[in-house]
Amino acid sequence: MKKAPRAPDDALETPRRRPTINDIARLAGVSKKTVSRVINASPFVRSDTRDRIQAVIAELGYAPDPQARGLAYGRSFLIGLVYDNPNPQYVVNMQLGLLDGMKGSGFELVVHPCDRESPTFLEDLRAFIERQRLFGVVLTPSVSEDERAAKLMSDIGCAYVRVASVSLDTPEHMIETRDRLGGREAARHLAELGHTRIGFISGPASFRSSHERRSGFEEALNEHGLTLSRTYVAEGAYTFDSGVERGRELLAIEPRPTAIFAANDEMAAGVLQAARQAGLRIPEDLSVVGFDDFQIASRLWPALTTVRTPTREIGRLAVERLLGRDDDVRDPKNRLPSLVVRDSTAPLKG
Amino acid sequence: MKKAPRAPDDALETPRRRPTINDIARLAGVSKKTVSRVINASPFVRSDTRDRIQAVIAELGYAPDPQARGLAYGRSFLIGLVYDNPNPQYVVNMQLGLLDGMKGSGFELVVHPCDRESPTFLEDLRAFIERQRLFGVVLTPSVSEDERAAKLMSDIGCAYVRVASVSLDTPEHMIETRDRLGGREAARHLAELGHTRIGFISGPASFRSSHERRSGFEEALNEHGLTLSRTYVAEGAYTFDSGVERGRELLAIEPRPTAIFAANDEMAAGVLQAARQAGLRIPEDLSVVGFDDFQIASRLWPALTTVRTPTREIGRLAVERLLGRDDDVRDPKNRLPSLVVRDSTAPLKG
DNA sequence: CTGAAAGCGCTTACAG
DNA sequence: CTGAAAGCGCTTACAG
Numbered sequence: 001m002k003k004a005p006r007a008p009d010d011a012l013e014t015p016r017r018r019p020t021i022n023d024i025a026r027l028a029g030v031s032k033k034t035v036s037r038v039i040n041a042s043p044f045v046r047s048d049t050r051d052r053i054q055a056v057i058a059e060l061g062y063a064p065d066p067q068a069r070g071l072a073y074g075r076s077f078l079i080g081l082v083y084d085n086p087n088p089q090y091v092v093n094m095q096l097g098l099l100d101g102m103k104g105s106g107f108e109l110v111v112h113p114c115d116r117e118s119p120t121f122l123e124d125l126r127a128f129i130e131r132q133r134l135f136g137v138v139l140t141p142s143v144s145e146d147e148r149a150a151k152l153m154s155d156i157g158c159a160y161v162r163v164a165s166v167s168l169d170t171p172e173h174m175i176e177t178r179d180r181l182g183g184r185e186a187a188r189h190l191a192e193l194g195h196t197r198i199g200f201i202s203g204p205a206s207f208r209s210s211h212e213r214r215s216g217f218e219e220a221l222n223e224h225g226l227t228l229s230r231t232y233v234a235e236g237a238y239t240f241d242s243g244v245e246r247g248r249e250l251l252a253i254e255p256r257p258t259a260i261f262a263a264n265d266e267m268a269a270g271v272l273q274a275a276r277q278a279g280l281r282i283p284e285d286l287s288v289v290g291f292d293d294f295q296i297a298s299r300l301w302p303a304l305t306t307v308r309t310p311t312r313e314i315g316r317l318a319v320e321r322l323l324g325r326d327d328d329v330r331d332p333k334n335r336l337p338s339l340v341v342r343d344s345t346a347p348l349k350g
Numbered sequence: 351m352k353k354a355p356r357a358p359d360d361a362l363e364t365p366r367r368r369p370t371i372n373d374i375a376r377l378a379g380v381s382k383k384t385v386s387r388v389i390n391a392s393p394f395v396r397s398d399t400r401d402r403i404q405a406v407i408a409e410l411g412y413a414p415d416p417q418a419r420g421l422a423y424g425r426s427f428l429i430g431l432v433y434d435n436p437n438p439q440y441v442v443n444m445q446l447g448l449l450d451g452m453k454g455s456g457f458e459l460v461v462h463p464c465d466r467e468s469p470t471f472l473e474d475l476r477a478f479i480e481r482q483r484l485f486g487v488v489l490t491p492s493v494s495e496d497e498r499a500a501k502l503m504s505d506i507g508c509a510y511v512r513v514a515s516v517s518l519d520t521p522e523h524m525i526e527t528r529d530r531l532g533g534r535e536a537a538r539h540l541a542e543l544g545h546t547r548i549g550f551i552s553g554p555a556s557f558r559s560s561h562e563r564r565s566g567f568e569e570a571l572n573e574h575g576l577t578l579s580r581t582y583v584a585e586g587a588y589t590f591d592s593g594v595e596r597g598r599e600l601l602a603i604e605p606r607p608t609a610i611f612a613a614n615d616e617m618a619a620g621v622l623q624a625a626r627q628a629g630l631r632i633p634e635d636l637s638v639v640g641f642d643d644f645q646i647a648s649r650l651w652p653a654l655t656t657v658r659t660p661t662r663e664i665g666r667l668a669v670e671r672l673l674g675r676d677d678d679v680r681d682p683k684n685r686l687p688s689l690v691v692r693d694s695t696a697p698l699k700g
Numbered sequence: 701c702t703g704a705a706a707g708c709g710c711t712t713a714c715a716g
Numbered sequence: 717c718t719g720a721a722a723g724c725g726c727t728t729a730c731a732g
Contacts, residue, residue, distance in 0.1 A: 018480065063477075063481050065421070065481075065483070066481065066482060067417050067420045067421045067426055067483065068421050070417045071415070071417045071418050071421055076417055078458070078460075088438035088439040088441070088442035088443075088645070089438040091438070091442050092438035092441050092442060093438075095461060095463075096463065099461075099463065106481075108428070108460045108478075108482060109460060109461055110428075110458045110459060110460055111445055111449075111459055111461055113445075113446065113449065127413070128458075130368065131413050131415075131416065131456075132416060132458060133415070133417065240648070240649055266649075269649045272651070273649075273651060276651060295438070295646070296645070296646055296649055298590070299590055299616075299619045299623075299646055299649075299650070300649070300650075300651075301622070301623060301626060301650075301651060
């Protein structure tokens with residue numbers, strides 16, 4: 001029996017085989033090695049040869065197969081996001097930023113949430129990276145603060161960039177979010193509103209960001225002639241519940257603070273809750289400032305004054321550094337924390 | 351000059367070359383094809399041969415290279431999450447569920463947010479899938495409701511599963527979230543509290559979930575002898591702002607509704623805001639029910655009564671279906687929407 | 701500046 | 717039940 005004619009298939013555009021490097025080489029009348037040089041932007045190709053090849057590539061809509069490339073190259077075209085930040089908004093914004101930065105690069109993003117407390121944490125991370133032969137990874141807080149993780153990357157020869165509030169590594173491995181500056185903004189705002197009895201709820205001591213936010217805050221208060229009394233400082237856990245608890249405690253102190261800076265929005269939401277339970281009006285009786293500017297900040301009542309961190313922008317910078325593409329010409333201002341004033345802060349009542 | 355001795359390197363465990371299929375074959379005394387059969391769980395291997403090979407695999411900690419496997423197989427070991435849901439919590443929970451389902455499978459998760467309104471939407475999606483030779487994709491609302499996207503998957507021969515509120519495809523391509531049942535729960539709750547003048551804020555008409563939530567709500571109200579008056583129905587956009595607007599409008603109607611069901615938490619948060627601005631106490635003057643049970647629900651004041659959808663569980667089911675691994679033995683109850691009663695609802699005042 | 705050969709680590713036919 | 721050959725689509729040395 002003869003093969004059926006395949007005309008109907010050819011009429012559809014679907015089953016058309018994807019062009020390979022061999023097709024391009026044949027049509028351009030060169031060896032596939034030369035096509036490979038063009039793909040990899042090697043300088044050792046005569047410009048007219050290059051043009052001819054690129055024309056064929058464009059015409060056929062050719063894109064090299066990342067798997068084949070990866071196999072030969074000994075390394076995939078995948079970039080991993082390794083994170084343990086529980087806040088969904090942070091994670092999603094970071095992912096969007098990373099994707100922004102890898103757009104058009106042929107790389108794809110593989111996500112890898114992890115748990116630093118797990119006994120198999122490092123082992124799992126290593127298996128993940130080696131199995132996929134990851135091109136590189138971006139580490140975000142708090143994994144980014146884990147020296148064991150950074151050392152692992154060096155050991156297995158995986159490119160990495162650490163996103164953290166402060167520098168923990170050589171510049172090519174770091175994107176700093178400079179949370180300290182955000183703490184300063186919060187302090188300046190409350191000082192300018194005339195507050196003097198000011199409370200602070202930190203994150204857990206194990207988070208660098210918590211330390212940075214606090215020291216920036218304290219530093220700027222001092223510059224305004226104020227001091228952060230230890231009485232009004234409490235250690236939270238970056239969670240809503242800890243915000244409620246610590247808020248309740250701070251508001252029970254006599255004399256009561258007239259303003260509280262919580263080191264993230266979740267805890268600030270908790271403080272609002274505690275204040276309401278204590279019968280205090282916000283911002284009349286108490287000003288509250290958060291940190292992050294996540295979605296929740298504008299949904300609360302009253303809407304929260306907070307410090308915005310440009311997570312998406314930071315994510316973009318992180319991959320660009322990883323891919324060695326960062327211009328460093330861009331205005332650095334939009335990567336810094338900035339204050340967003342809403343309705344939870346007001347001048348101290350005369 | 352002689353090569354330096356490499357003893358120091360051998361002392362570290364780092365630069366040890368990863369074992370390949372050839373190493374396993376050699377050590378087990380079989381051909382690599384037989385090793386391949388074991389890797390791919392082929393039944394045509396004598397059990398003692400299999401055991402011997404598996405022992406060697408375990409000893410060397412061998413894992414096949416997904417890139418090499420993919421290249422030969424004509425398909426990668428990557429699974430794509432294609433989504434356009436703007437809610438971070440949904441996205442993150444879905445990702446966690448997918449990862450739960452692919453744990454230990456050797457597959458990895460590649461994320462692909464997209465914009466259905468973009469003129470290059472289908473083209474981009476196609477390029478993404480073909481370039482990476484994705485094994486399969488999970489589509490979530492509202493992309494999952496787009497027939498063009500589903501057709502594209504069929505056309506290019508990419509496995510897919512659609513997550514949607516109601517069946518839109520053959521069973522092997524569907525995971526239903528059955529939002530209608532959630533709507534019913536909301537209705538039952540408000541009816542049992544004695545409410546009769548009940549308002550409803552829908553999502554956009556273009557979302558199936560919005561339709562399902564509403565019709566389940568209306569249906570169950572009817573069963574309780576109540577009707578959903580058109581006067582008290584408004585169309586929102588699943589956004590906070592639309593919740594504020596529609597809430598304000600509904601609360602201006604005489605006689606005022608004593609309860610409002612908003613088709614998602616974001617809009618319910620908006621209703622809370624509108625009620626506060628209208629000087630109404632919640633739940634004394636107005637009961638409010640949301641849908642989703644995202645983080646925000648428990649941070650609002652008062653904490654929101656809402657319908658929880660088990661997104662993470664749904665995600666796990668979706669990949670399992672994609673990988674042909676679903677047991678279908680598991681208790682189906684934990685994949686259904688369920689009511690979470692908090693502080694935003696109360697019995698109708700006598 | 702360009703190319704022929706060998707190889708990356710697997711799998712798909714095809715034999716036996 | 718098992719294996720030798722060829723090939724997936726690229727790149728890395730190595731020549732010229």
